[in-house]
Amino acid sequence: MSNKEKYNSIFMSVFSVDESALNEEFTFAAVEAWDSLTHLxxxxxxxxxxxxxxxxxxxxxxxxxxxGMKILEKNGVSFEE
Amino acid sequence: MFLNLDKRKSxxxxxxxSTDSSLSVAQLMAEQEKLAAILEKRSVVFALCNxxxxxxNAYLNTVILDSVPVMLSSKADKExxxxxxxxxxxxxxxxxxxxxxxxxxxxxxxxxxGYKLIKTENERxxxxxxxxxxxxxxxxxxSPKLVRYKNGNxxxxxxxxxxxxxxxxxxxxxxxxxxxxxxxxxxxxxxIYAGATVYLTNExxxxxxxxxxxxxxxxxxxxxVPFGYELMLKLRFTRMDxxxxxxxxxxGGKLTDKTFRTLAEFAQQxxxxxxxxxxxxETSARMTLLDPETALEKIGSIGKxxxxxxxxxxxxxxxxxxxxxxxxxxxxxxxxxxxxxAVCREDLVKGDEFCGTYHTGDIAKRDEDGxxxxxxxxxxxxxxxxxRVSLDQTERLVKDGFGIEAACTGTDDNLxxxxxxxxxxxEVIKYVCExxxxxKTLFKVNVIDEIPxxxxxxxxxxxxx
Numbered sequence: 001m002s003n004k005e006k007y008n009s010i011f012m013s014v015f016s017v018d019e020s021a022l023n024e025e026f027t028f029a030a031v032e033a034w035d036s037l038t039h040l041x042x043x044x045x046x047x048x049x050x051x052x053x054x055x056x057x058x059x060x061x062x063x064x065x066x067x068g069m070k071i072l073e074k075n076g077v078s079f080e081e
Numbered sequence: 082m083f084l085n086l087d088k089r090k091s092x093x094x095x096x097x098x099s100t101d102s103s104l105s106v107a108q109l110m111a112e113q114e115k116l117a118a119i120l121e122k123r124s125v126v127f128a129l130c131n132x133x134x135x136x137x138n139a140y141l142n143t144v145i146l147d148s149v150p151v152m153l154s155s156k157a158d159k160e161x162x163x164x165x166x167x168x169x170x171x172x173x174x175x176x177x178x179x180x181x182x183x184x185x186x187x188x189x190x191x192x193x194x195g196y197k198l199i200k201t202e203n204e205r206x207x208x209x210x211x212x213x214x215x216x217x218x219x220x221x222x223x224s225p226k227l228v229r230y231k232n233g234n235x236x237x238x239x240x241x242x243x244x245x246x247x248x249x250x251x252x253x254x255x256x257x258x259x260x261x262x263x264x265x266x267x268x269x270x271x272x273i274y275a276g277a278t279v280y281l282t283n284e285x286x287x288x289x290x291x292x293x294x295x296x297x298x299x300x301x302x303x304x305x306v307p308f309g310y311e312l313m314l315k316l317r318f319t320r321m322d323x324x325x326x327x328x329x330x331x332x333g334g335k336l337t338d339k340t341f342r343t344l345a346e347f348a349q350q351x352x353x354x355x356x357x358x359x360x361x362x363e364t365s366a367r368m369t370l371l372d373p374e375t376a377l378e379k380i381g382s383i384g385k386x387x388x389x390x391x392x393x394x395x396x397x398x399x400x401x402x403x404x405x406x407x408x409x410x411x412x413x414x415x416x417x418x419x420x421x422x423a424v425c426r427e428d429l430v431k432g433d434e435f436c437g438t439y440h441t442g443d444i445a446k447r448d449e450d451g452x453x454x455x456x457x458x459x460x461x462x463x464x465x466x467x468x469r470v471s472l473d474q475t476e477r478l479v480k481d482g483f484g485i486e487a488a489c490t491g492t493d494d495n496l497x498x499x500x501x502x503x504x505x506x507x508e509v510i511k512y513v514c515e516x517x518x519x520x521k522t523l524f525k526v527n528v529i530d531e532i533p534x535x536x537x538x539x540x541x542x543x544x545x546x
Binding site for chain 2: 028033038039041044056059060061062
């Protein structure tokens with residue numbers, strides 16, 4: 001599984017959504033189901049899945065599906081195919 | 082006046098919210114004059130709250146003007162609200178001005194600070210003279226059950242909790258717990274009583290604006306339920322630079338011993354106070370508090386009764402247990418004990434049924450120093466994310482929603498639902514999440530061949546693994 005596939009599958013499982021829902025607009029502010037509990041679950045799953053530890057600022061500024069990839073890239077995860 | 086508001090200077094700020102709007106004593110009083118001409122006394126008023134000054138004005142002025150607010154969340158499930166509306170037929174409804182009305186008819190009679198007051202088409206009806214406020218007991222398992230507060234409950238609790246904490250007018254508390262939740266309302270009332278300003282926010286703890294608000298206003302007091310502390314620790318909160326923070330307090334469920342110790346140690350090392358407390362909606366929130374000086378020696382303890390309150394342990398026969406380290410049901414007496422429950426409109430004329438004493442349903446023990454520890458539960462409910470969740474009500478929710486057999490068991494972290502129909506598994510999870518507002522990881526649906534029952538048809542929960 002590529003990192004992109006892994007990243008998508010974590011989002012799909014945490015939010016119970018199809019892959020087609022994952023885009024620019026899938027953000028903390030816009031998605032109703034994205035609350036503190038889903039955020040905690042998401043962060044924990046991403047940390048386990050990619051073997052990284054996100055710092056406070058990364059967790060607080062995660063922002064959304066697209067920005068999340070940038071944050072993981074900053075932590076050494078590559079999304080290039 | 083309610084919460085000593087008339088003893089404050091007119092320029093005093095009662096609350097700020099995270100949009101940086103403020104509500105002063107003078108503004109509250111000016112709105113009160115307008116509302117006095119609009120809001121008929123002794124009316125039942127639904128207050129759909131969020132943590133803004135609009136909701137604060139609605140709550141305080143409804144109580145001061147001698148009507149009875151039913152404290153509800155503005156984000157509550159529409160069907161649940163409609164159900165409550167039909168059961169309690171409120172004469173008025175407070176709601177955010179931009180929100181769509183969940184009931185039909187009525188007219189907007191007042192608007193201020195982003196909140197509107199709708200006069201409904203319902204007739205006023207008789208209610209008990211001492212009834213002051215109504216609050217839900219749980220998350221939202223669909224039950225119309227409300228707790229009936231009498232005059233004096235909220236103020237007695239505000240006074241005694243403020244005294245136990247040593248609150249002064251200088252406190253700058255964060256209130257992110259909902260105002261319609263007993264612990265959130267306690268943060269509001271105790272600090273207003275002490276003459277302080279309350280800082281209300283709807284921001285999410287896992288996003289930057291929440292922490293910016295704390296830093297911007299140099300907030301001194303945080304109150305969280307166990308889940309809130311788990312989130313804060315995930316954010317490595319103990320390493321944040323929050324020099325103005327002096328008091329961390331907990332309520333709304335039991336922390337794990339590990340988290341309790343982490344917080345107590347953090348407080349000791351950083352010169353702050355960590356204060357564990359215990360409360361219920363039926364006792365207008367808090368009834369105990371643990372002296373922060375002893376937190377590290379008494380990990381997991383809820384401490385002792387607040388001033389004017391009395392705690393005791395009772396055995397199955399109703400005898401008071403005098404010995405230390407013996408388990409019994411935790412029973413509390415004090416001026417903050419409410420009157421009892423209501424499940425329908427007719428119940429609102431009832432008088433005081435608790436008569437100052439509340440049997441919590443929690444099993445506890447007391448150490449030799451007189452400090453209490455919760456050890457278990459007598460009745461079938463959980464405390465999930467700080468909310469009381471009835472297993473029986475959740476069971477009924479599934480049974481009624483799908484017309485199937487169901488059984489529920491669980492711990493505070495996990496509610497197990499047992500059903501016999503494999504094909505409904507996903508739908509049941511989706512349904513209970515929608516109805517309760519809790520996230521799916523808190524539920525587990527197990528498909529079994531048969532719900533185990535005894536000869537009289539009662540579910541044998543012990544046989545569910």
